[in-house]
Amino acid sequence: MFEAYQLPEEHAEVRAAVRAVCDAKVAPHAAEADETGEFPHSSYDALRAADFHAPHVPAEYGGAGADALATAIVIEEVARACACSSLVPAGNKLGTMPLLLAADEQLKQRYLPPVARGEAMFSYCLSEPEAGSDAASMRTRAERDGDTWVLNGVKRWITNAGLSEFYTVFAVTDPTARSRGISAFVVERTDPGISFGAPEKKLGIKGSPTREVYLDNVRIPADRMIGAEGTGFATAMKTLDHTRVTIAAQAVGIAQGALDYAKGYVQERKQFGKAVAEFQGVQFMLADMGMKLEAARQLTYAAAGRSERGDADLTYFGAAAKCFASDAAMEITTDAVQLLGGYGYTRDYPVERMMR
Structure with missing residues (x-):
């Protein structure tokens, strides 16, 4: 069983x-x-x-x-x-x-x-200053000009922007059709007219650059459209169904790193003549951390299985895994900081970084 x-x-x-x-x-x-x-x-x-x-x-x-x-x-x-x-x-x-x-x-x-081959990274350009969760309200435009498309707009919160060679960019090709008027394109970092903002000054994950992407009359061949015209929004949503699982996995990994470090610390740290790990209250905390982590992992793996099979309930499981694992990681990393006492608050130890 x-x-x-x-x-x-x-x-x-x-x-x-x-x-x-x-x-x-x-x-x-x-x-x-x-x-x-x-x-x-x-x-x-x-x-x-x-x-x-x-x-x-x-x-x-x-x-x-x-x-x-x-x-x-x-x-x-x-x-x-x-x-x-x-x-x-x-x-x-x-x-x-x-x-x-x-x-x-x-x-x-x-x-x-x-x-x-590891010669290029690929970034995903959906969000905009006025279109975050409401992605269908994007303002980036792509206009047909013969056998090319000309893109204009701004994308925000783009992971690894400036480092990636390639960008999946979503843009409005029919302003009258709302979500059915959005198409997807591949833009290259060397295309004339593409530029990048300064890295965002983030609370955490600082080593992964997050920048705005500016598209100023970026002209690309028509054969760089991904799928048929007007199908970009549907593709974007299907993509997120599959990749929410990866963010859940990231959260599980961060939580595991924090639990591993905290567990090792309390086994070595001694107070009142014995290891901190021997105190029942600490054991309760570690047990709760492990329980939440394993629940998050199982839900994440269940979602990954649905992603691989393309199950009809992937949308729910992917979102549930991302939400639950992220919440669990926040709780587990915060507890890890507490278990290290004052040291948990310092950058000499990794758990404050994991919490952020």
Whole structure:
């Protein structure tokens, strides 16, 4: 009965492999990335060398062909070591998912192999200053001009903007049709007219740049449209159904990192003649943290299975996993700060970074 909830051997092997890479080559750079706000290039190089930077890309495009559960495990394990580094595989899946869902074969063959090889990252440009949750209210326009499209507008909160070579950009092609008048395009970082704002000064995940993307008469070939005209909004929503799972996995990983560190600390720290871990109140806290973490993980993996199969209830499970895992991570990391006492409040220890 219980074996039904155990990971298949190949997924357990993925976890062990990612953890080994992250413990050795990602975790040592996490504090510096947070302190400086600089993208951790050495961590990125380590992920690329091990083929964990975009594991979801199918084998026919040169990728590792990891399923949705294996991809979630990769993101979880990277986040356990460094939250900002986990936005390399997570961001690449978010940016490329519209192509996997809706692009023609020519577009996939052009843009997915460079991502698989680690030569390029892919960003997802949906949100705008006046269109966050209400994405259908976007104002970015794309106007047809012969065999090209000309894009104008501003995108906000774009992960890895300026570093990524490629951008999935959603724009209005028919202003009279609201959500049915939105289309999706691939824009390249070297296209004339694209530029980037200064990095946002964020509370956390500082080593992953978040910038505005400015589109000023960006002219692109018509064959860079993803799917048919007017299908962009539907593609965007389907993409989010699949990639909410990756953010849930990120939250699980952050929480696991905090629990692991706090558990080790209370076993070593002594007060009143014995290890802090021997006090029943501390044991209650650790038990609650572990319980919430495992519940979040199981819900996340259940959502990953639905993502892989394309189940009809993926929208619900993806959203539920993202919400529950994020809430659990906030609670667990806050408790970890408490368990470290005054040290939890300092940047000399990693749990305050994990909480942020």
